[in-house]
Amino acid sequence: MQPPDSAPHRLLVEGKDDLHTIIHLMLRHGVNWESWSDDNKAIPYVHDCKSYSKLSDVVAVSAKSHRRLGVIFDANSNPPSRWNQIRDRLSRENISIPDSPDPNGIIIDGSLPGSKIGIWMMPNNNLQGAIEDMLITLIPGNDCCWAYAEEATNEAKSKGARFRENDFIKARLHTWLA
Amino acid sequence: MLTSLHLENYRAFSNLKIDDLSHVNIFVGKNNCGKTSILEAVEMLLTGSDPSAIIRSPARRGEIAVSNSERRGKKYEINHLFHGHLIDYESRFKIEGIQEGKSVFLSCEVVFPQESSDLASDLFENDDEVEPLFILNIESSERGEPIGLPMSASGNVFYESIWRSSLKEKLEIKPINFVRSESIDRFQISEYWDSIALTDKQDRLEEILRIIEPGLDKIAFLSGSRSRVGSYGVVAKLKNIEARVPLGSLGDGIKHILVTILAAVNSTGGTVLIDEIDTGLHYSVMTNVWKILIETAKRLNIQIFATTHSLDCLRSLAWLHRQNPSLCETVRLHRVEKESDRTVAYSSEEVEIAIEQLVEMR
Structure with missing residues (x-):
């Protein structure tokens, strides 16, 4: 079964796309999210916070409530600002994370005894x-559809497709998937 | 107001620190993690100047052994207050706190008697529990002299010894009341009632009860033999019904609220301990119950300690915080965990965020 929202381990993401992406990536790496059971409680409940701002609101409360907590969020256009906001929220609970993200991701001790918190800032803890920028790195370099997806997305934009300039990569990825 | 608490070797806890206590404190945690023991520890600490402080919780829990002596009264099993239920020479538990910036404590230690007269030598005679005898040494910051009570090897103390030592010195204790979910002491609530009958407080109480039973007109307490049957001698008059009905007919929730509110108005400047605060209450009325309790605690300068299991109870608190965040500033939720030596505190704002984002705080 899927983990219930009361599952002891939790992974916070910002939105629905991220939730499905993470669940699929977990499956590719041998972790079936639907294999949660009373005897297998290690699988985290992946929680869609619905926005980055809600994710940053709930991160401290989650750190006090879960022995294992994962946090995944997008860097967007200002990586230091987003990182600092999460750092500030956690520091109020006496949990300290580095001033800037580690390219390998970070796993630190939480405030509860024996607890761990893992943090990853998309796409790569730097840029x-x-x-979506992380996902395109998973597309093989010689993929024939990837260049075509760019063309098609540009064409759609010129015909009035309603996505923001900032979301071009997202739109191109969805076009490629289609 | 108590701002922190530290329990050592007491009941379920070998060592537990509770910080960030506020005016209204709610304790959550799994079954048998010791929530009720925390309420009892607060009670024992704050009534520490009276030797009967140590038997209040054993009396409620039925930790009483069969006594062969009518004269000496009940025999309380004090050993259960010690972590692990067993006592030996030098066993000790301690409850410490910070109250208005000052350190307060109560400790109980098992010692050998220094003089044979300490034992009130005939005390355990003709009883199935004889030698060796210990002395239970009770020290409290609220009392100058320690109290020594004769104690059997297995940890029993006779009521008579407690009663005798309480005669020595009577010290004033600020009002403190314990509200239980299961049985309610009829005499206690009629005493509470006496203090509010025909005052504004009675009107206010009826107003509060109408949150749960909108049809309620008036309530009254019966004296005499009738009061020994039914619902603690409390009867209600409903607006559209001619006959009066026992309060118990209106459900457990209204009874629980009646006792809770009566306990609160009788604890001005003191403390109210409420075990399972949401007993018998539907979640739809719980937000109002919180509102009343928090307001009452503010108005009468009362510190409240409550326990709950219920998610609905926390949801209603989150809802109240959304409507009235400044009222809820004085509320703290504390999670008690068996395996941890600290409780985890949440502000009411954090409770609201956690409820919205489905974070399990219990």
Whole structure:
């Protein structure tokens, strides 16, 4: 079964796309989110916070409530600002994270005894961007549809497709998937 | 107001620190994690100047052994207050706190008697529990002299010894009342009632009860033999019904609220301890119940300690915070965990965020 929202381990994401992406990536890496059971409580409940601002609101409360907590969010256009906001929220609970993200991701001790918190800022703990920018790195270099997806997305935009300039990569990825 | 608490070797806890206590404190946690023991520890600490402080919780829990002596009264099993239920020479538990910036404590230690007269030598005679005898040494910041009570090897103390030592010195204790979910002491509530009958407080109480039973007109307490049957001698008059009905006919929730509110108005400047605050209450009335309790605690300068299991109870608190965040500033939720030596505190704002984002705080 899927983990219930009361599951002891939790992974916070900003939105629905991220939720599905993470669940699929977990499955690719041998972790089936639907294999949660009373005897297998290690699988985290992946929680869609619905926005970055709600994710940053709930991160401190979650750190006090879960022995294992994962946090995944997008860097967007200003990576230091987003990182600092999460750092400030956690520091109020006496949890300290580095001033800037580690390219390998970070796992730190939480405030509860024996607890751990893992944090990853998309796409790669360094650059601007979002989860989609990480996903395109998984597309093989010689993929024939990827260049075509760019063309098609540009054409759609010129015909009035309603996505923001900032979301071009997201739109191109969805076009590629289609 | 108590701002922190530290329990050592007491009941379920070998060591537990509780910080960030506020005016209204709600304790949550799994079954048997010791929530009620925390309420009892507060009670024992704050009534520490009276030797009967140590038997209030054993009396409620039925930790009483069969006594062969009518004269000496009940035999309380004090050993259960010690972590692990067993006592030996030098066993000790301690409850410490910070109250108005000052350190307060109560400790109980098992010692050998220094003089044979300490034992009131005939005390355990003709009883199935004889030698060796210990002395239970009770020290409290609220009392100058320690109290020594004769105690059997297994940890029993006779009521008579407690009663005798309480005669020595009577010290004033600020009002403190314990509200239980299961049985309610009829005599206690009629005493509470006496203090509010035909005052504004009675009107206010009826107003509060109408949150749960909108059809309620008036309530009254019966004296005499009739009061020994039914619902603690409390009867209600409903607006559209001619006959009066026992309060118990209106459900457990209204009874629980009646006792809770009566306990609160009788604890001005003191403390109210409420075990399972949401007993018998539907979630739809719980937001109003919180509102009343928080307001009453503010108005009468009362510190409240309550326990709950219920998610609905926390949801209603989150809802109240959304409507009235400044009222809820004085509320703290504390999670008690068996395996941890600290409780985790949440502000009411955090409770609201956690409820919205489905974070399990219990």
